[in-house]
Amino acid sequence: MSKVILTVDDSASMRQMVRFTLSEEGYTVIEAADGREALAKLPAPLHLVITDLNMPNMDGIGLIRSIRANAACRGVPIVMLTTESQEARKQEGRSAGATGWIVKPFTRQQLVAVVKRLIG
Amino acid sequence: MSDRLRQAFDEEARELLGELEGALLELDQNREDAEIVGRAFRALHTIKGSGAMFGFDNIATFTHDLETVFDRLRSGQLAASSELINLTLSAGDQIRAMLDEASGRGRADEQRCAALLAELRSLTGMTERSGAEPPPDRVKAVEAGLARRWRIHFLPGPEIILNGTNPLLLLRELRELGELEVALDASGIPPLSEIDPERCYVAWDLTLTTAAPPEAIRDVFIFVEDHCDLAIEPVPGQAAAEREADERRPSPGRSGGARASASGVASSIRVSAEKLDQLVNLVGELVTVQARLSELSAKRDDADVLAVSEEVDRLTAALRENSMSIRMLPLRGTFERFRRLVHDLGGELHKQVELALEGADTELDKTVIDQLNDPLIHLIRNSMDHGIETAEERRAAGKPATATIRLSALHSGAQVLIRVSDDGRGLDAQAVRARAIERGLIEPTAQLSEAELFSLILEPGFSTAREVTDVSGRGVGMDVVRRNVEALRGSLDIASKPGEGMTVTLRLPLTLAIIDGLLVRIGEMHFILPLASSLECVELTAQDIGNAHGSRIAMVRGETVPYIRLSEYLRLGTPRPEREQIMVMETEEGHYGLVVDEVLGNHQTVIKNLGRLYRHVQTVSGATILGNGTVALILDPHRLVRGAIQAAQDRKCGGRHKRPAPGKNTQETVEFNAFTRKENSIHVT
Numbered sequence: 001m002s003k004v005i006l007t008v009d010d011s012a013s014m015r016q017m018v019r020f021t022l023s024e025e026g027y028t029v030i031e032a033a034d035g036r037e038a039l040a041k042l043p044a045p046l047h048l049v050i051t052d053l054n055m056p057n058m059d060g061i062g063l064i065r066s067i068r069a070n071a072a073c074r075g076v077p078i079v080m081l082t083t084e085s086q087e088a089r090k091q092e093g094r095s096a097g098a099t100g101w102i103v104k105p106f107t108r109q110q111l112v113a114v115v116k117r118l119i120g
Numbered sequence: 121m122s123d124r125l126r127q128a129f130d131e132e133a134r135e136l137l138g139e140l141e142g143a144l145l146e147l148d149q150n151r152e153d154a155e156i157v158g159r160a161f162r163a164l165h166t167i168k169g170s171g172a173m174f175g176f177d178n179i180a181t182f183t184h185d186l187e188t189v190f191d192r193l194r195s196g197q198l199a200a201s202s203e204l205i206n207l208t209l210s211a212g213d214q215i216r217a218m219l220d221e222a223s224g225r226g227r228a229d230e231q232r233c234a235a236l237l238a239e240l241r242s243l244t245g246m247t248e249r250s251g252a253e254p255p256p257d258r259v260k261a262v263e264a265g266l267a268r269r270w271r272i273h274f275l276p277g278p279e280i281i282l283n284g285t286n287p288l289l290l291l292r293e294l295r296e297l298g299e300l301e302v303a304l305d306a307s308g309i310p311p312l313s314e315i316d317p318e319r320c321y322v323a324w325d326l327t328l329t330t331a332a333p334p335e336a337i338r339d340v341f342i343f344v345e346d347h348c349d350l351a352i353e354p355v356p357g358q359a360a361a362e363r364e365a366d367e368r369r370p371s372p373g374r375s376g377g378a379r380a381s382a383s384g385v386a387s388s389i390r391v392s393a394e395k396l397d398q399l400v401n402l403v404g405e406l407v408t409v410q411a412r413l414s415e416l417s418a419k420r421d422d423a424d425v426l427a428v429s430e431e432v433d434r435l436t437a438a439l440r441e442n443s444m445s446i447r448m449l450p451l452r453g454t455f456e457r458f459r460r461l462v463h464d465l466g467g468e469l470h471k472q473v474e475l476a477l478e479g480a481d482t483e484l485d486k487t488v489i490d491q492l493n494d495p496l497i498h499l500i501r502n503s504m505d506h507g508i509e510t511a512e513e514r515r516a517a518g519k520p521a522t523a524t525i526r527l528s529a530l531h532s533g534a535q536v537l538i539r540v541s542d543d544g545r546g547l548d549a550q551a552v553r554a555r556a557i558e559r560g561l562i563e564p565t566a567q568l569s570e571a572e573l574f575s576l577i578l579e580p581g582f583s584t585a586r587e588v589t590d591v592s593g594r595g596v597g598m599d600v601v602r603r604n605v606e607a608l609r610g611s612l613d614i615a616s617k618p619g620e621g622m623t624v625t626l627r628l629p630l631t632l633a634i635i636d637g638l639l640v641r642i643g644e645m646h647f648i649l650p651l652a653s654s655l656e657c658v659e660l661t662a663q664d665i666g667n668a669h670g671s672r673i674a675m676v677r678g679e680t681v682p683y684i685r686l687s688e689y690l691r692l693g694t695p696r697p698e699r700e701q702i703m704v705m706e707t708e709e710g711h712y713g714l715v716v717d718e719v720l721g722n723h724q725t726v727i728k729n730l731g732r733l734y735r736h737v738q739t740v741s742g743a744t745i746l747g748n749g750t751v752a753l754i755l756d757p758h759r760l761v762r763g764a765i766q767a768a769q770d771r772k773c774g775g776r777h778k779r780p781a782p783g784k785n786t787q788e789t790v791e792f793n794a795f796t797r798k799e800n801s802i803h804v805t
Contacts, residue, residue, distance in 0.1 A: 011166040013129040017173055020125060048284075054162050068282075075318065077284030083169060099284035100343035105172025105180060117340070120289050 003047035003119055004028045008038040008063060009081070010055045018050055021108040022115060035063035042073060047119050049078045050102075053089050061089070061096050068097035077118040129174040130219055136163040137212050144205050144212075151200045160208075161190040167215065179218050182233055186211055189244050203243060211236050267298065267331045268354055274341070275305075275323035275349035282318050285344055291324065293340045298330030311423030327355065393486060396447055400633045403436075403443045404726040407634060408745050410436045411723070415747030437724060440634055447631070449489055451529050451538075452480035457493075458500055462525060465504045472511055472521055473504060478528035484536050485631040488608055492538070492628070495601040499540040499624050500525060502598065507544030507622050517619065519543065535610075535652075536630055541623035547616035549573050555582065574614040578602040609741045611759065627708075627758070629741075637725035637744070637754065640703065640716040642687050643694025646752040648725050648744055649714065653706050653757050657719045660700040674702055674713055683713030684764045686755075690739070705757040712761045727754060739763055 005027050007018040012033075019029040027047075032038035035058025038051070049067060053060035060080050068074050077099040082090045090101055102114055143160040150156065164187040172180035186208060192198040214236055217228040240246070272294075276287050294300050305323040309315070328337065334352060341350055410432055417429035455477050462475040484492075503525055511521040526541045549570055556562045556576045568576075576582060580599040605612050610628035629635070637648035656676070660683070664674045673680050683702050687694045694717070702713035727742040734740065741756040 010162065011132060011170050013125065013132040013170045013174065014166070016128050017125055017170075054165050056159075056162070075282055075284055077286075081169070083165070094346065097283055104169040117289060117293055117343075118284065118286070120286070120292065 002026050002028045004030065004043055004045055005048045005050060005115070005119075006030050006032060006038060006041070006043065006046060008032045008035060008049065008051040008055070008060070010034055010052065014052065014081075017108075018111065021111055025112055025115070027115070034058055035060065035066070038063055039066055042067075042070070044072065046073050046076050048115060049076060050081065050115075051078065052081045053086065053093060061092055064093060064096040064098050079114060079118065126174055126222075129170050129176065130223055132170065133167050133176075133179070133219055134216070136167050137216055139163045140212050141209065144209055147200055148202060148205050154194065157190060157193050157200070161187065161194050164190055176218070176222060178228075178233075179215055179222075182211070182218070182237070183215065185237055185240055185246065188246065189240065192244070198244060201243075207236065207239055207243065211240070267329050270328045270330065270334070270337060271351075271353050271355050272326040272328060272337065273323070273349070273351040274326060276320045276344065277347040278319040278321065280320050280344060280347055283347065285347075287320065287324075287344075290340055290344070291326070294326065294328055294337070297332045297336060297340070298328055300329075301327040311427075313423060323349075396443075396486070399443050400447065403440050404634055406436055407440060407724045407726050411745075411747035412749070413747075440724060444485070444631055444634065447486045448483040449486050450481045450483050451489065452477075454489055454493060454496070455480045455527055455529075458496065458527065461497065461500060462504065465501065469504060470510065471504065471508055471523065473508060473523045473525055476524055476526045478526065479530045482529035482531060482536060484529075484628065485633070487633075488536075488628055488631070491604060491608055492626075495604040495626065496527075496538070496540065498598070498601045500527075503540060503542040503544060503622070507542045507546070509545055513545075517545075531630075532627075536628050538626040538628065539623055540626075541621060543621040546618045546620055546622050547574055547577070547614070548618055552576055571614070574616060577614065578612065609756075633727060635725050635727060635754075637723045638703065639720040639723040639746075639752065640701075640714075641718045641720055642690075642692055642716050645692060645694075646720070646746060646750065647686070647716070648723060648752050648754040649703055649705065649757060650754070651722065655704040655706050655711065658702050658704065660702045660713075660715055676702070676704055676711075676713070679711065681711050681713045683715050684760065685715040687715075687717075689760075689764060705761070707758045707761045709758075709761050709765060712757070714755075714757065714760070723752075725754060 005018075005022055007015050007022075007029055008031075009015045009018070010033055015031045015033075019031060022029050030041060030043055032041050034055040035051070037057075038049070039058070049063075051060045051063055058066075064078050064080070067076065067078060078097065080090070080093045080098045080101045081104055082093070082101050083104045093101065099118060100114060102111060140160055140163040143156050143163065147153065147156045147160065164183055168180050168183040168187050171177070171183060189198065189204070189208075193200055198204075214228065214232060217226065218233075220226045221228040274287070274290075276285070280287060291300070291302060303325040305325060306321075308323060309321045315321070330337070337352055338345075338350075341348070344350075413429050414433060417425045420426070459475050462473050465471075466473045508523040508525075509517065509519075514521055514523065524543050526539070528539045528541075530537050552573050553562075553568070556573070556579075557564050559579075559582060561576055561579055561582065562568065578598050578601070582598065602612055605626055605628070608628055610626055613625040613627070614622065615625070616622040636651040638651050638654050640647050640649060658674070658676055660674060668674070672683050672685070674683055675681075681702070681704055685700075686692070687696070697717045700715050700717060701719050702715050703719060704711055704713050723744075723746075725744045728744060730737065730740065730743055739756055739760040740753045741759075742754045743751050744754060746752050
């Protein structure tokens with residue numbers, strides 16, 4: 001069975017890009033537009049979450065905290081999407097429990113490499 | 121990048137620009153509203169981020185500075201001004217123009233881009249940013265440079281798994297960089313009662329041989345750097361020349377063994393057989409003591425004692441395997457010796473006989489091999505003398521003048537099958553019958569199957585040869601063979617077709633000392649079943665019993681398996697428990713189930729002989745001492761099943777033949793019961 005990845009981003013094109021790239025690698029990708037929608041949609045099983053940090057309603061940090069507090073999926077790897085200018089936000093995400101990060105802009109190869117590193 | 125994705129970005133960016141405009145206009149009315157600044161920032165952030173990803177580098181570069189400005193607005197470092205708002209609105213128009221250009225509609229003015237940026241900088245006092253370097257491509261790095269060896273100590277923090285990192289995947293990624301030797305440091309694992317399954321307690325010592333730069337190695341650990349102890353250092357003393365030599369040599373782990381054998385160290389030494397016997401005896405005692413230790417430590421529930429006990433258990437099993445394998449010898453030596461015998465006998469009897477060997481490399485315990493010599497000589501002699509015809513007779517029967525005796529050996533579970541077959545005249549069932557009646561072995565009215573008739577030639581004082589010859593025929597051969605084989609806890613089978621020859625199959629245990637057994641319980645008694653013949657264990661459900669309508673057949677994975685309820689068959693008189701288990705055994709008669717109360721588990725079984733008094737007990741091949749000092753009987757599933765089939769047939773025949781078949785059921789169970797009563801009393805007192 002293919003592994004399930006939840007991509008959380010308020011940018012539809014970003015989600016589409018993630019879905020497009022990872023579907024080609026054989027993963028099942030589910031989309032959510034912000035942290036709140038992601039929490040409502042949390043699929044089971046869930047193997048990886050890729051989340052942007054800046055989102056309306058609930059941002060990435062809030063989402064990471066909520067997932068880590070959720071007994072059903074608290075050990076799931078979480079990748080946050082950051083930018084060069086967001087060093088402080090990245091640290092915040094890490095202390096909230098993010099597993100890894102990708103600095104935007106990134107190539108599709110970089111995305112796939114990080115996903116493989118975390119869930120094989 | 122696919123057009124579909126570019127299209128998606130185009131649409132989204134226009135939407136975001138609309139949002140940006142709206143936010144900017146609101147901001148003009150309400151300069152202090154952080155929420156509005158946030159909206160504008162997010163729009164710019166997304167345009168920049170996605171733009172770079174979808175190949176709109178010019179848009180990304182252009183938007184970068186705008187984003188930075190709004191980030192500073194957001195954090196209060198800058199205040200919104202009408203100049204800034206107007207400038208951003210123009211910048212939005214410029215982005216739109218760039219989008220148009222990308223989709224082939226019109227051209228964007230690059231000069232205007234630069235002008236807008238310059239204006240923005242002068243307005244906010246920012247300096248020109250240095251372009252962000254794309255992260256180095258690891259794959260390229262691997263290709264360059266010479267392979268070096270790195271020692272990596274990786275101690276993940278305990279919360280690493282909770283944070284979603286699977287350390288094994290990191291090791292796998294390292295392996296992609298080069299040759300990786302992995303050693304696990306499990307010393308940090310606490311006793312079972314203190315283990316939190318969500319925490320990581322282990323560390324790894326890794327040796328990586330790779331051409332990749334150290335940054336590439338560090339990059340693998342980049343997500344966990346802050347949550348682990350990580351030391352990456354080159355293996356010392358690696359001059360360039362040495363490194364090259366290293367590449368030509370096999371890896372250090374393997375080279376040790378290779379060197380040893382190349383220089384001829386791994387030769388053999390001669391040890392007296394007694395010393396080996398002593399060794400095996402000691403190992404047997406050790407296994408028995410180990411069983412006691414396991415039992416005690418399981419009762420104590422002390423993690424430290426349990427750890428030691430498990431360690432000793434592993435070592436004992438390894439020691440056992442090792443010392444048993446020392447005693448294993450191929451049968452070839454014994455087999456080859458018979459060539460001479462066949463040659464000499466052929467001359468004596470004026471018969472042309474060839475000896476064919478099969479499976480001579482099959483290994484068997486030395487003790488068994490030693491005691492196998494005599495029975496095999498008897499069997500070969502018997503074949504040459506009685507079975508094989510003279511050359512003239514063979515020609516007349518349309519067979520090749522040269523007869524063949526085939527000696528073969530093969531493994532079957534924990535047993536070895538040795539077959540002596542000839543292509544002679546075979547056994548004449550009627551002659552055997554007549555002879556047996558004449559000798560008073562059976563009643564004239566007895567109804568016997570062919571196999572039973574053939575087994576009569578193993579009875580003492582039976583010989584079908586009309587004349588006594590020098591070679592065989594005194595009627596002592598075959599019963600001696602049977603005695604010898606049974607002394608080895610083996611069994612003997614005869615198959616024959618008149619005119620085509622006869623095959624005698626010896627079924628021998630691999631070893632006489634220690635076997636892997638399965639400990640089962642029936643009532644208060646324990647029994648051992650040989651693990652090598654055990655296939656699987658299933659529950660005997662009330663439904664199975666109901667479905668079978670009184671016949672003793674269970675369905676196991678769609679296969680019908682007849683079963684024997686041991687407590688009844690062995691007349692143990694134990695009450696039937698609520699739940700029973702069937703051990704499905706592989707026997708000569710096919711798959712049969714043995715019903716027991718409970719299967720307790722693996723047991724290294726040191727085989728003790730039962731003594732002369734119990735030599736008629738066919739279903740028990742020995743006894744062993746359990747951890748608590750009690751005795752468990754070792755059951756022989758082949759004989760058990762065969763005995764049960766025989767008993768069923770006897771019931772069908774209604775006892776029409778009176779001959780007490782050798783070692784048959786009635787007689788046996790009486791003695792068996794005598795034994796079990798005794799055994800019971802041993803461990804009751």
